[in-house]
Amino acid sequence: MKLKLISNSSSQTRNIGEKIGKVLNKGDVLGLTGNLGAGKTTMIQGIARGLGVDSKQYVRSPSFVLAHQYEGKFPVYHMDLYRLNTKEIADLDCEEYLFGEGVCIIEWIEKMHKIPAREWLHINLDFLPAENARKITIEAKGKYGKLLKSFADNI
């Protein structure tokens, strides 16, 4: 299942993220793709809000820390692979995040050539010509199809 949405502002992107966050379950894996500044971290702020993460636990682009952890309904692990090279990514030991008790959200997931989780929810953000406009494509395979349907029913 594939869903395409248009967002016209960062707050709209956060609100879409929040609705996604509300339907997530323990163990879910999300992969975000899109160019620099497209709005991946902005979307994750909303997803974290939907998962009950207090906004005081500021969600930002992780810089030198591999994984940020936030406490919501369940733990939320936020990883950003942008600054890692191919070897560092291949050596990543992220099983505990991917198959743990929380929700794992990975920015720049396309840099991972081998993704340990077979299924994940793919969220892509693209710039559109109008300022502040973004195309958001959400693609769900396997068990995520049901999740995306419940999101789509409530949008």
Ligand SMILES: Nc1ncnc2c1ncn2[C@@H]1O[C@H](COP(=O)(O)OP(=O)(O)OP(=O)(O)O)[C@@H](O)[C@H]1O
């Ligand atoms: N519709 C929109 N959705 C999301 N962000 C938007 C939108 N319109 C404008 N913006 C702005 O674009 C920027 C997106 O930055 P953000 O850090 O979320 O991008 P990113 O994809 O995570 O970038 P990076 O690859 O550097 O991590 C923010 O400054 C945000 O305010």
Ligand SMILES: [Mg+2]
């Ligand atoms: Mg980012």
